[in-house]
Amino acid sequence: MGIQGEQFIRPSVERVEDATLLSGGGRYIDDLGTRPGTLHAAIVRSPHAHADLLAIDKAAALTLPGVVAVITGSDLLDITTGLVPALRVSVDARAIAVDRVRYVGEPVAIVLAADRYRAEDGADLVTVRYRGRPAVVDPEAALIPDAPVLHGDVGSNLMSDRSFAYGDPDGAFSTALHSLAVTVRYPRNTGSPMECYGVVAEYDPHEDAYDVLANFQGPFSIHAVIARALKVPGNRLRLRTPPDSGGSFGVKQGVAPYAVLMAAAARVVGRPVKWVEDRLEHLAGSVSATNRVTILTAAFDAEGRVAALDWDQLEDCGAYLRAPEPATLYRMHGNMTGAYAISHVRIRNRVVLTNKLPTGLVRGFGGPQVYYPLERLMQRIARHLGLDPLDVIRRNLIPADAFPYRTATGALYDSGDYRQALDIAVGDGGLSALLGRRDAARAEGRIYGIGFTAAVEPSVSNMGYITAVLTPAERAKAGPKNGAQSTATITLDPVGTVTVQVASVPQGQGHRTVLAGIVADIFGIPPAQVRVTTDLDTAKDAWSIASGNYSSRFAAAVAGVAHLAATRLRDKLARIAAAQLNLKAEDLVFAGGRVSSRTNPDAFLPFARVAATSHWSPGLVPDDVGSAIRETAFWTPPELTAPDAEDHVASSLCHGFIFDFCGVEVDRATGKLRIDRYVTMHDCGVILHPGMVEGQVRGGFVQALGAAVYEELVYGEDGAFLSGTLADYLLPTATEVPDLRILHFTSPSPFTPLGAKGVGEGNCMSTPVCLANAVADALDLDTLDLPLTPAKLRALVAEADEVPPPAGHRPATPAAKPGDRTLRGAGATVVAAAPEAVWALLLDPDVLASVIPGAHGVKKLSDTHFTADVTLGVGPVKGRYAADITLSDLDPPRGATLTGTVSGGLGDGGGTGRVTLEPDGSGGTRIGYTYEAAVGGKVAAVGGRLLDGAARVVIGGFFAALARRAGGTGQPGLMRRLLARVLASTGVRP
Amino acid sequence: MKPPAFDYIRAAHLDEALGALHASGGDARILAGGQSLMPMLNMRLTRPAVLIDIMRLDALAQPRLEKGALVVPAGVRQAALLDRATLVDEVPLLAQALPWVGHAQTRARGTPCGSVAHADPSAETPLCLLALEGEVRLRSRKRARVVKSVDFFTGMMVTARAEDEMVEAIALPLRRPGTGYAFAEVARRHGDYAIVACAATVDSRRIRLAVGGVADRPTARDLPLLDGSALDDALNAFAWDLGAGEDVHATARYRRDLVRHLGRQVIKEALRCRN
Amino acid sequence: MPKLSAASRHSVSFTVNGVARSVEVESRTLLTDALRHGLGMTGTHVGCEHGVCGSCTVAIDGTMARACLTLAVAAEGCDIRTVEGLGLGPGRLGVLQAAFKRHHALQCGFCTAGILMSLDTYLRRHPDPSREELTLVIGGHLCRCTGYAPIVAAALDAAAELRGAQKHPEETAHA
C-alpha cells in the first residue's frame, strides 16, 4: 500500500478515551448492568496440587438461603468438552476438574447465588474429599521416568519433543574454535492487569445458543475453541467484549476457560450467570507465563563471532495444555538468532506438564524466555574471550544492507539498521559517562555493573507459526495455516458522520484516538468528528481469528487496515462528488471538511453532504460506485507464509529493534539492587502517536522490572502455591521505578501499510536480561537466574561461610533444601507419670480429644485411627478442619508414630511425628518428639508468614496439653515452664 | 473475596464497646482502622460473630502526655500521630518508624493500637513499643491493667490480651536526654512489611536492640555498651537466637545477615545522636 | 448503640460528593460494593480487595481511604468523595484530571480513579509537594500500564496549576 505514514503522526494528541475514564465513566465489565435474575458465581478451588477428587458434598451449601445451585465438573461432562490445544494429545483440558485436580486453584465446583457474598458463603460449605497424589513441580523432575504422571492416558508428562536443524550446525560446531553453554531456569510470572477477569453468560435452549460477555482480549481463534468446548457451532456462540478493559498484557486470553465454565453453568441453571474474578483467584487460577529450562550453546571464533547456536528448550505449560499453547514456545521460532546474523541453528523443543497453573499469553510471550539465555550467552562469550560485550554484540548484528533479512529459522526481518541504532544509543544515551560511573563506584569498593542487550521485537504474529509444533507430515495432513487477518469497518450515517469499528479489543492503548486521527486525515475532517468503537460482538462485527489485542498488532496491522478501508470509501466518495461537481475524481481533495477541486477551491461540496448521498439520494451515486455507506476491509500480509517442509517459520511480520544498556549497583550489605541509569533504544518503524509509544515503553519497562526483580509465582516443592496475594506477588510501585531514558530510531517497515511496527512488548523481552547482565557484570558471575531478589543477591556477595553461631548455641533446624516447605521440629518434655500411663493416654480418644488443640468430637475408628473436628487458629486466623489421625509403628510403651492430616476451608495440612517415651529415672517420663509437617491451600497462598508459627503453636500445643494431662494438675507454674520449653525447643521463643 | 456475615456494633461509649466484647464470649473482634482486619475478613481467614467499631469513641480520639510518656489511645490513627508536630521531640523513634508503616493511604485509617493488638512480627509500631519498653493499657468490662511491652507479644499475632479486653492505649516513654534512638528496615518495596526491622536505643548504660520480622514476635535484647568485635559477636548471637525462618521473600541466612548489619547500623546511629 | 445484625439489611446514609445518599446494605457489605452496586457509582474500582492496589481509594471525611477495607455501615454519616465528583461540571474536567489527560497518565484507566482521589486529597492539604512526596503518595497505588512517570509528572503539573504558580521546571521536560 506504500502510503507514507508521517502525515498521521500527531505528537501527543490527547486521547479521546481519557475524559470519560478520568471521570469515572468507564464501562468495564463489572460496571455493566445485568439482566434481572442473573446469578452470581463463586468458584470452589482445589487446595491440592495433585489429588483424586473423591466426593463433593453440595448439601450444606444448598440449604443456605440465596444459594441456587452448586455445579461440579461431572454436571458439565455432557455439555462441554475440553479446550483443545494446538497439539493433538489426549489431555482433556477441561475448565473444571472432574475426577482429579492437577494444580492449586483448579476449579472444582461453582456455587450460584443471588449475590457474590452469598455465593462465597455457599462455597465455604461445599465439602470436597480428596485423596492426595504426589505432585511434580519442576519441569526437569517431571521427565524422570518414575515422576508422577499428570495425565495417565498420555503415559508421561512429555507432550511434545521436536528437533530442528537449520544450515549446518553440526559442521559449525565441529569446526568452531570455541563453544560455550549457558543454562537458564526462567521463572514464572504473569501480567497481573489491575482488572481481573469477568464473564456474564446466558444460554437460550430454544436456539441452542450462548451469549457470552467477557473481558476477553483475543486472539479470536479461541472463539472456535470456546464454541467447540461448549459443543455449539460458531454462530451459536455470541462472544462480546465490554467497551473498556482494565488492562490485559495478554493475560485476558486466559478468560476463555471461565467463559466456557460460566456459559455451561448458565445452561444448567437456566439463568444468566455473572462471575467476577477476585485477586486471589487471579493469582492462583488465571494464567501464568511459562517457566522454561534452556541450555543454549554457541560455537564462536576468537573475535566472538557466533557461527552456530544450539537451543535445548524445556517448556513447562503447567497442568493442562490449553489453546493456544504451546504457542509460547513457538512464537519466537523465526527469531531464535535474535538481532544476530547466525546461519546455523539447532533446536530441540520439549513441552512438559507439571502441577502448576496452566500457561497462556503474557506480554512478551516467549520473548523473555528466549532473550534471557541468548543475551546472557553474548555476555558470557565476551567474558570468556576477554572482550568488551558491546563489541561482541556489535560484531554479530545483522548488517544494514542485509534487509529484508531471512533468518536461519525462517523469519523475514523487514527493516533496520541495528549498528547505527546501537551507535546512536551509545552516544546519546551516554555510555561513556556510565562507564566512568562504574569506574568511580568500583574505585570506592562499591559493587557496580553495566549490562547490554540487543533484541529483535517481533510483532503481528503469523497465525500459522504454532503449527511448527507439528511435523511437516502432520502439517501437510492438517492443511496449511498462516496469515493474520486484520479488519476494520467504516460506516457513514445519514448525516454524513463517520464511525469506525475495529476488532482490536484495546486494553488501554488508545486505539480509538489513533484510528480517529488516521481516518479523519483521509476524509479531511477533524478527528473529533470520527467516532471509533472497539467493543466487539462476534455476531455482528467483522472479525477473524487474528482479531484481538496481542503481538503488538495494532499499529502495524489494525491501523493499516483502517487506513485501507477509509481510503476505499474516500475513493468512492470522490467519484460521487466528481459526478455532482462535473470534475474528475482524481482532481478532488478532501480537506477542511470539504471535497473540493484541487485547482478551483470554489468548486466544492461539504464532506457531510457527499457522505450522506448514498442514504438520501442513491440516484446521484454513479452506478459503478454501488453504495458508499459501509466499507469493511480485511488485510493480511503476504509475507506471513505457512511453515515450509524444512520447518522454516515466518513467525511474525514486523521486527523492531531494541538496544538497552544500564548501570546498576548492588548493596553489599542488603543485596538490594539500585538501577542507576537505564537507556532503551527502540526502532519500532513509523511512530503513529509518540505519547502512546512512550506509554507502551514505560509500562513494558516497569513490568519487566517486576519480572526481573520483584515478581514470581512461587510454588513449593509439594505444589503448594505461595504467592497468592499482592503482598506476595510484588508489582513495582512508583517508588521502585528508576528514571528511564528512551531513544528512537526509525526504519519504516516496508511490510505494513503505515510503516509502523509493534512496540508493546519489547522491554519485557530486553529488560530482564539487561538488568541480569549488569548484575552479572557487577558480581563477576557466570550463572544468574531471575528474580534478582535482595536475598539472592546478598547470598551472591556474602562470604560463602556465614559467621557461625556462638559456641553452645543450637540453631533451629534449617530447611533441607530450598523450596522445601516442610516444617520440621523436635522437642522434649518431662512429665510426672510413668511411660505406661502416658502410653495409655495416647491411645485414649477422650484424652486425644482434650489434647488435640481445638478438637471437638473425636471419633475412634479403630484402636489406632481417629477422626476429629478441630478448630485451629493463630491469633485471629481461625478455621474449622476435619482431622484424621493414625498411630503406627507402635512400640508400647516406648514409642509410636502419629500421622495426621487436616483439611478445611483455609487449606490442608499433613504431618508425621515420632513420639518416644523414656523413663526419666525418677518415676516420670521423658517425652521426646520429632515432626515434619506441610501446609497447603489458601493459608499457604495468602498467609505464608503465618504458617511456621501456626504449625509450631499447634504441634507444640498438642504435646504441651499431653504433658499437662500426663503430669496431672496442681503445678501450673511448672506446666507453664514446661510449655515454654516445648515451644522454645521448636524455635518459638518464650 | 467478600467477608463472612457478622453483627456490627458501632460503640458510642467505651463501656458499650467493653460490654459488647464481654458479652460475645471471645467471638468478637474490635474494628479499628481495618487495615489488617478487613483484608483478613475479605479473605475469610477470620470469622468473628461480632465486630465492634471503636473509631467513634471521643474518649479514645486524642493522644496525650502523661508522666513521661506519650499515651496513644486506640482511636488515634497512624497518620494523625505522624502529623503531630511534636512527635519528633516526644518519641523520635516512632517518628522515624511510622513513615515505614504501609502507605499514606493505609496510615490514614490504621491505628498504632490496632497494629499492637494485631502483633504482626514484622510491624514497626510493636517494635518501637518494645524497644522503648513502653506499655500496653488493657481494659475489660471489669478491670484495667497495664502490660509491659516485653510481656505483651507472645507469638505470631498472639498477645497477652484476654479475649474480653481491648487495647485502650499504648504508652510510649518520652525521649530521655542523653539517649539516642534509631530505626532502620529492609523491605522488598517501600511500604511493605519489613523483612527485618531494627530499632535501637542507646544511653550511657546500655544498648537496647529490638528486631522485628525474624522471630515470631518483635524481640529485644539489652547489651552493655560494646563496640568492635565484641558488638559483632553479640549481634551474631542475637541473630542466631532469633530462629529465623524462610519464606518467599527471604532466606533465614539473609535475615540473620540483616540482623547483624541493620543492628550495627542502628546502634551506631543511636550512639551518634545520643546527645 | 446501634447493633446491626448479620441477618438483616440496614440503611446507611452518608454524603457522596456533597449529595446525601442512602443505601441498603448488609453489615458486611464493603463500601466498594455499596458505592458501585448499591448506588451505581462504578467509577471507584476494585482491583484486589486486600488493600494493596489502591484502585478503590476514595476520600472519607477528607482523608484517603481504601473503600475495599471499609464497611459501608462504618461510613454512616461520613462525607465521601469519589472520582465522579472531581469534574468541574458535566463534561468539564478538573485541574488534576486535565493534567492526567495532557500527560497520558492513564492507559486502561482502571487504577486511575484511586490515584486521582489520593492526589486530590493530598494536594488539598499539601499544595506545594515535592516530586519525592508525590512519588510516595502514588507509591500507595499499583498501575500496571503507565510505568508511573507520567502520573508523577501530571501530579506535579496539577499541583503547580492549582497553586497558580509557574510550572515545575523538571516537569516540562517530560514528553
Ligand SMILES: Cc1cc2nc3c(=O)[nH]c(=O)nc-3n(C[C@H](O)[C@H](O)[C@H](O)COP(=O)(O)OP(=O)(O)OC[C@H]3O[C@@H](n4cnc5c(N)ncnc54)[C@H](O)[C@@H]3O)c2cc1C
Ligand atoms: C497495603 C498495606 C500495607 C501495610 N503495610 C504495613 C507495614 O509496612 N507495617 C505495618 O506495621 N503494618 C502495615 N499494614 C497494616 C496496618 O499498619 C494496620 O493498620 C495495622 O496493622 C492495624 O491497625 P488497624 O487500626 O487498621 O487495626 P484493625 O485492622 O482494625 O485491627 C487489627 C487487629 O487488631 C485488633 N484490634 C484493633 N484495635 C484493637 C484494640 N484497640 N484493642 C484490641 N484489639 C484491637 C482487631 O480486632 C484485629 O484483630 C499494612 C496494611 C496494608 C493494607
Ligand code: FES
Ligand atoms: S481494591 Fe482496595 S486496595 Fe485494591
Ligand code: FES
Ligand atoms: S492505567 Fe491501567 S492500571 Fe493504571
